[in-house]
Amino acid sequence: MTSLPPASEAGTPRWLLPRTAHAAHPALVLAGFVVAGFAISLSQGGSSGVIQDQVRDLDASVDMIGWTIVAYALGVVVGAPLIMVGLAAWNRRRLLLTMSAVFVATSVLTALAPTVETLFVARLLAGLPHGALLGSAAYVGVLALGVERRGQVIATIMYGLTAAIVVGVPAMQWISERSGWRLAFWIVAAVGLAGFVLMWAFVPSVPGTHGAGFRTELAALRGRVLWTAILTVTVGFAGLGAVQSYMVPLLEDTNGFAPGTVTVVLALFGLGMTAGAYVGGRLTDRSVLLTSRVGVIGVAAMLLLLGLVGGSGWPVVVALVLLGVFIQTFSQGAQAHLMDATHTSPSLGAAISHSALNAATVVGTGLGAIVIGAGLGYVAPAWVALVLALVAVVLVFVGPGYRR
Structure with a gap:
């Protein structure tokens, strides 16, 4: 059952709240979030697709560009909790539009x-609004569809992210090969602007947390259950950053695939993530615990397979697609569990989930850059991520909050 406010406060200027947003249909509300998620995924996931062109254009190495991917994830890790705690009292419509504008x-x-150094700073800043935007979107989306369908809300918003992996990231890689990586990011900005317009048109006025302040919001971040959930997401999801960030050089340099073939493989990987979002969303509404366990066990298994067949050609593609399925299934359960663990502030919990997911990207991509820089090759990050995933497997069975 929807809990969205039916109308705005009297006298609100139309440029702040157009008539279409006074009592918007839930599907229209979610549409803006899906497009915004598409843009965010283009920005984050597309970075791995343009890495080869950035190496040539900026006269850098693969591991140096890898640290710019880490910079974006660091921005999310820092920005999500700080923005959601500091601006907890803000109207959610205002917060969504502000974060969307910053993203553009x-x-x-x-x-x-113009340089690797300025790219690092730009990517760090670009990550700051990520968690607050998607976290607030998840909260407003749950209000729109009802808390009993929160798994479907998370999955629907994630469709925007996974659609970008299916279509957008391969397209960015294709554009980068032919017209340069800069044009690809101009397209990201344009898609982000489209998301801003949709949210301005249809997202209603949703109050922030009444009387919230730093002390009130920080109180929601206490307890072993929450921090175990954050740790589980971080180590369990690190495999995505470790593998996806260096997927293009893994396919081109280690396995000898042509750039056109790599475009197809990136699309297949995205289809795997889309399937995982669909399955994970349905499973989460039945059992958050089961979804988390099935997902993380599958992630560990696929990282092991990828490590074993990393230089074998098409078997690598099979391992990558199945990794996409399981990593996204795990993501659905993990995000719902984090929202449950911060039940006194669900929008903060949703933002924290993105912070934890990107802490995983920091860990996975950073460790990947280290082992690649050490000359161990593009398969080595999968082995590093496997060790972390096994820690997550243990936590989802015996960790506080997962035993029940």
Whole structure:
């Protein structure tokens, strides 16, 4: 049952709240979030698709560009909790539009970056609004569809992210090969602007947390259950950053695939993630615990397979697609569990989930850059991520909050 406010406060200027947003249909509310998620996934996931062109254009190495991917994830890790705690009392419509505008501006800065150093700074800034935007979107989406369908809400928003992996990231890789990586990020900015317009048109006025302040919101971040959930997401999801960030050089340099074939493989990987979002969303509404366990066990198994067949050609593609399925299934259960663990502030919990997911990207991509820089090759990150995934397997069975 929807809990969205039916109308705005009397006298609100139309440029702040158009008539279409006074009592918007839930599907229209979610549409803006899906497009915004598509843009965010283009920005984050597309970075791995354009890495080869950035190496050539900026006269850098693969591991140096890898650290710019880490910078974006660090921005999410820092920005999500700070923004959601500091601006907890803000109206959620205002917060969503502000974060969307910041995302568009920082995407433009990325496209204009002249050096690796400025690219690092631009990517760090671009990550700041990520968690607050998607966290607030998940909260408003749950209000729109009802808490009993929260798994479907998370999955629907994730469709925007996974659609970008299926279509957008391969397209960015294709554009980068032919017209340069900068054009690809101008397209990211344009898609982000489209998301901003949709949210301005249809997202209603949703109050922030009444009387919230730093002390009130920080109180929601206490307890072993929450921090075990955050640790589980971080180590369990690290495999995505470790593998996806260096997927293009893994396929081209280690396995000898042509750039056109790599475009197809990236699309197949995205289809796997889309399937995982669909299955994970349905499973989460039945059992958060079961979804988390099935997902993380599958992630560990696929990282092991990838490590064993990493230089074998098409078997690598099979391992990557199945990794996409299981990593996204695990993501659905993990995000729902984090929202449950911060039940006194669900929008903060949703933002924290993105912070934890990107802490995983920091860990996975950072460790991947280290082992690649040490000359161990593009398969080595999968072995590092496997060790972390096994820790997550243990936590989802015996950790506080997962035993029940």
